[in-house]
Amino acid sequence: MHSLWRLRGYLRPHLRALAIMLVSALAGIVLAIAIPLVTKALIDGPITHHDLDPVLPLGLLALALGVLEAVLVWMRRWIQSNAVLRIETTMRHDLYAHLQALPMSFHSRWQSGQLLSRATTDLSALRRFFGFGMLFLLINITQVAAVTVVLLTMYWPLGLVVAFSAAPVIWLSMRFEKEYVVVSRKVQDQQGDLATRAEEGAVGIRVIKSFGRSRYISEQYEAAARQLHDTSMDKVRLSARFWTFLEVIPNIAVVLVLLLGAIGVGKGYLTPGELVAFITLMLSLVWPVASLGVILAMAQEAMTSAARILEIFDTASDVVGGTRVIERPRGHVRFERVDFAFPDAPDEPVLRGLDLEIRPGETVAVVGATGSGKTSLTALVPRLYDVTGGRVTIDGVDVRDLDLVHLRQLVATAFEDPTLFSMSARENLTLGRADATDAEVEEALDVAQAGFARDLPWGLDTRIGEQGMALSGGQRQRLALARAVLARPAVLVLDDTLSALDVHTEKLVEDALRRVLADTTGLIVAHRASTVLLADRVALLQDGAITHVGDHSELLATVPAYRDLLAADVDREDEEVSA
Template sequence: MTTTTNAPAPDQRDPLGPDPDNPPPAGVHSLWRLRHYLRPHSVSLAIMLFASLAFVGVAVSIPLVMKALIDGPITDRDLGPVVPLGLCVLALGVLEAFLVWWRRWVQSNAVLQVETTIRGDLYAHLQSLPMSFHSRWQSGQLLSRATTDLSAIRRFFGFGMVFLVINIVQVTAVTIVLLFMYWPLGLVVAFTSVPVVWLSMRFEKKYVLISRRVQDEQGDLATRAEEGAVGIRVIKAFGRSRYIGDQYEDASRKLHATSMEKVRLSARFWTFLEVIPNIAVAIVLLFGAIGVGRGDLTPGELVAFITLMLSLVWPVASLGVILAMAQEAMTAAARLLEIFDTESAIVGGTRTIERPRGHLRFEHVDFAFPDALDEPVLRDVNLDVRPGETVAVVGATGSGKTALTALVPRLYDVTAGRVTLDGVDVRELDLVHLRRLVATAFEDPTLFSMSARENLTLGRADASDADIEEALDVAQAGFARDLPWGLETRIGEQGMALSGGQRQRLALARAVLARPAVLVLDDTLSALDVHTEKLVEEALRRVLAETTGIIVAHRASTVLLADRVALLQDGTITHVGTHSELLATVPAYRELLAADANADEEVAS
């Protein structure tokens, strides 16, 4: 789901994502804009509303039956009607309990389905957003929105919204009944709503701001927890557990302080809401007793009046809880809509290539990272990679090699110029189709907390066992067969149970297994030892002979895999030729390879 808005997207406002000091407005409109999630459950909502109104009717009826019981048979000392009226009260109580069960059962089913649908749409939308979005937003903030904020919305839809309706209807109905029974005391009850409304308006303005701060700080804390878990090896290696722990503790204490500020604000509000109805009850008892003494009220009317009055204590006192829940849900909805309102700048086309040959061209390509203040990373890049050809991209650190390869599967889009595959601008191709044609193995491979087989088949779910075995052989990743449960072994989050070289080889096998038209290797062999690298390179030559390849290379041995070499300097390709040609004619190229050769000699020695 993508919702358009005139407000700037979070990744356009702040390079770090949401701005906790300037949160977007959170109000009823935030929840209202999620109303389409409730539409499929309109029947359930109607049942909930009916059961709620029937519950109020039954709750009002019970004191009226008690009034008739006291003023009739008890006053007249006629025990005959007592049993039927008592059974009537019992039946009404049973009906009230049934209505509560019915409402909660229908309500829970509908609300959980709504939460599941929103969570699914949120995840799908996050997957559709470009890398520029994910590079700017903290993962903990996104996690907080997908868990804490969704829970806040579920609690309001499942509890607050229903009781808001029930309480308003109950207060209105009971007040009308009380006015008809004895209007002076009915006015006392009615006037108690004035301070409640005034306090609620003041509470709302302060609570929405502090609630947003708490939710943002929860996201920051989740980010620190995730970074501490993912980076545990680095933390332990540098002996910085105490330092990282102190940072987490500071964030935790900050969240605690803000939460306590929120609690104090809520406590003051709820205290006033508890006091107001109790004062009203005392006034009703006092003047009701006087009314009975004067004959203006019957004892049954006084009992019914007090019973009805006491039935208003919970609806009035719970208003603080419900309003707090509503404010949290509104803030949560606003935070979710920040993500839903962010539109992806990378939108797929509709074209497909039936028989891909893998002819890749960069035509006058410029590229700058979104919202970057620096100069463009790539400028006027021109490169023609013929079908079945392998081109190595060589350049100093920061020259733009990774950015160049990221443009092929459209992890980013060009700022100017175009990238074509078999003569078709990649922006015109269907995104899913394009990313099936292009497979990438990154220098820092990402593996998931699933089995080795599932990681391998991520890019090709229909791969046979023979295909998997072949890919493992190409990547020299046979170690996967020797894991405790073979390829069914779960390799742990981020593949931390494996060494860096093993992770790279598994990621390389995954890319090879996809059998793409274009294979992009972003310095994929950097973590391999010299012996393993030679074995991988020998197998890769057979794979690259059947596909178009782009290799980001730092080692001279890797460059030899390519048919031609492109030298990238300061964001532009200055020379293209064979390895021997560039080695003989381009001093900058010789210097790069000489530095690499010296580094290899130092490692070997």
């Protein structure tokens, strides 16, 4: 419900503009009614009595009314366009900001194509309704009611014909509304699914081509497109039946008015001028009635779009920042009886009663089997997820009590699967620290052995393409590592960041990282013995808990499970030593 008020809140700053639009629209209706009445006076007066003197004043009056009506239309549309575009811009900004604030649990559940569809197609549907449908729905209803009253006043039998013709329109509109809202929502959901498939096909093009599955993926996309086509055709057929009926009713009414009006003039119940004015006013109702189908369809699409957008606004973040700030961070990290389960699987805990301490300036490597929860453990420090039990502290302060922006300046993470953005290499590097100097950028590149960035066509100002796909996996990892190092965090989290590097480059990066880690607190997810050697201590993660903590040699000698995990790398190291 609060989001519904939020939606109304977007209109509130523009109430003055909307009021001016409505007043100008109502004035336009008055003018549209006045012009046929002037025509009636012109026919029944000067023309009938062959008195040409009043013709020019009445003609100029009709012209002036027409020009004034055109000016009002221009003014209304100018004000309307500005107000509606501002509303759309504000909503787009707020929606994007809300998406950024939502936790990882939300983004892991929602398809990116669905979010993209809501942020583009649905917002455009709302803009079209606010900019056209909403106003004209009010205008057309008002115009039909006002003209009907005028027609009843002029000649009530013909007025009743017009009034009675509205009954089937109202009945059909109510029935159309119920059916259209269902099919409209279905179309919009399928558009989101299709957008997801298109995005996945574009992002995963290398995998698709490498496995020769272009035809298979294309068939999946085409099947989704055909499904959307079939549903869209159901929507078109429903609309076509409704609009056809709306076109027929006014035409039948016009024929009846002409027939009964001619009889009325012949019997002296109507003057020729009244009949002309009556028919002119009657014809002015054809567009409002015929457009009702389009406007109602637009209204239903807007309601569906609003519901889809409000689904996002109604999702509250379960990661809410506190207010505390650590003035002089030392980077003392503690996991105290930590429990964690993903929100969509609360009965399947990943971590259970986990305890771990990382002292200021110390580096701890976490080793465990695949799926043991190492990445989940690292995600708890910057609050990408929140613990479900226990707590994580930095310098004795629960991370849930820290301001989120401050926390994520204290903690920098380099992920195994790095994400780069469609911007320059420099912009990607300074994403975590916009005020970094050129010298600091160069130093971070040297630490991460990412000097290749200097050799790009335009150096660090080269745009590296969406997802950094113009670079190799190792290059992406090194740029992401340089980005994390450049942030100069109190706590540096490396989630198997060196997995895509060759042995030679890995050795160079590790040598440089030792200097960086000497000045910060480090938490490393490690799968290789060489990466483990970066750490002062090693923690073995088993069954959701830390079972052993010690240095590499000690665990290797005393813990069989640890030795088995690193057996391949240990054998390789022994071979290298003996060689």
